[in-house]
Amino acid sequence: MKNNNKMKKIKEAMKAYTVFQRAVWMACMTIPRGQTRSYKWIAERIGHPKAVRAVGSALGKNPFAPLVPCHRVIKSDGTIGGFSAPGGLKAKRSLLSLEAKQFRCKAV
DNA sequence: TGCTCGGCCGCAC
DNA sequence: CGTGCGGCCGAGC
Numbered sequence: 291m292k293n294n295n296k297m298k299k300i301k302e303a304m305k306a307y308t309v310f311q312r313a314v315w316m317a318c319m320t321i322p323r324g325q326t327r328s329y330k331w332i333a334e335r336i337g338h339p340k341a342v343r344a345v346g347s348a349l350g351k352n353p354f355a356p357l358v359p360c361h362r363v364i365k366s367d368g369t370i371g372g373f374s375a376p377g378g379l380k381a382k383r384s385l386l387s388l389e390a391k392q393f394r395c396k397a398v
Numbered sequence: 399t400g401c402t403c404g405g406c407c408g409c410a411c
Numbered sequence: 412c413g414t415g416c417g418g419c420c421g422a423g424c
Contacts, residue, residue: 328407328408329407330407330408333407333408340408341407342407343404343405343406343407343408344405344407345406345407346405346406346407347404347405347406348406349406350405351405352406360406361406363406364406365406365407365408366408366409367408370406371406371407372405372406372407373406374405374406375406379406382406
């Protein structure tokens, strides 16, 4: 329930943005902890297989930093890609490695 | 209201 | 391995 409540809040905040961004963020939130998905994966998932750049843009503007784990999104070739958030790729890698560890340890 | 520019990419050459 | 172009959305002018 609490999770739902949080989701509700997020949705409220999301209403101020475009559907495209919402779609991107939603898809992003569905990524399990300790795992990663590619920008293309998101693009295809939201129905715009070619809008990978738009996806990147949306993630870059992501105002829901911790709620929407945009750091779990990497390039389709397996590299980290870019990261506009504070900390840059450094932070992104840290988060990924950290979450991966947690996942293995606590199995969430 | 309409056009232009930039972006956390993807793919072909 | 490096470079260029393609296709898409959001935001600014």
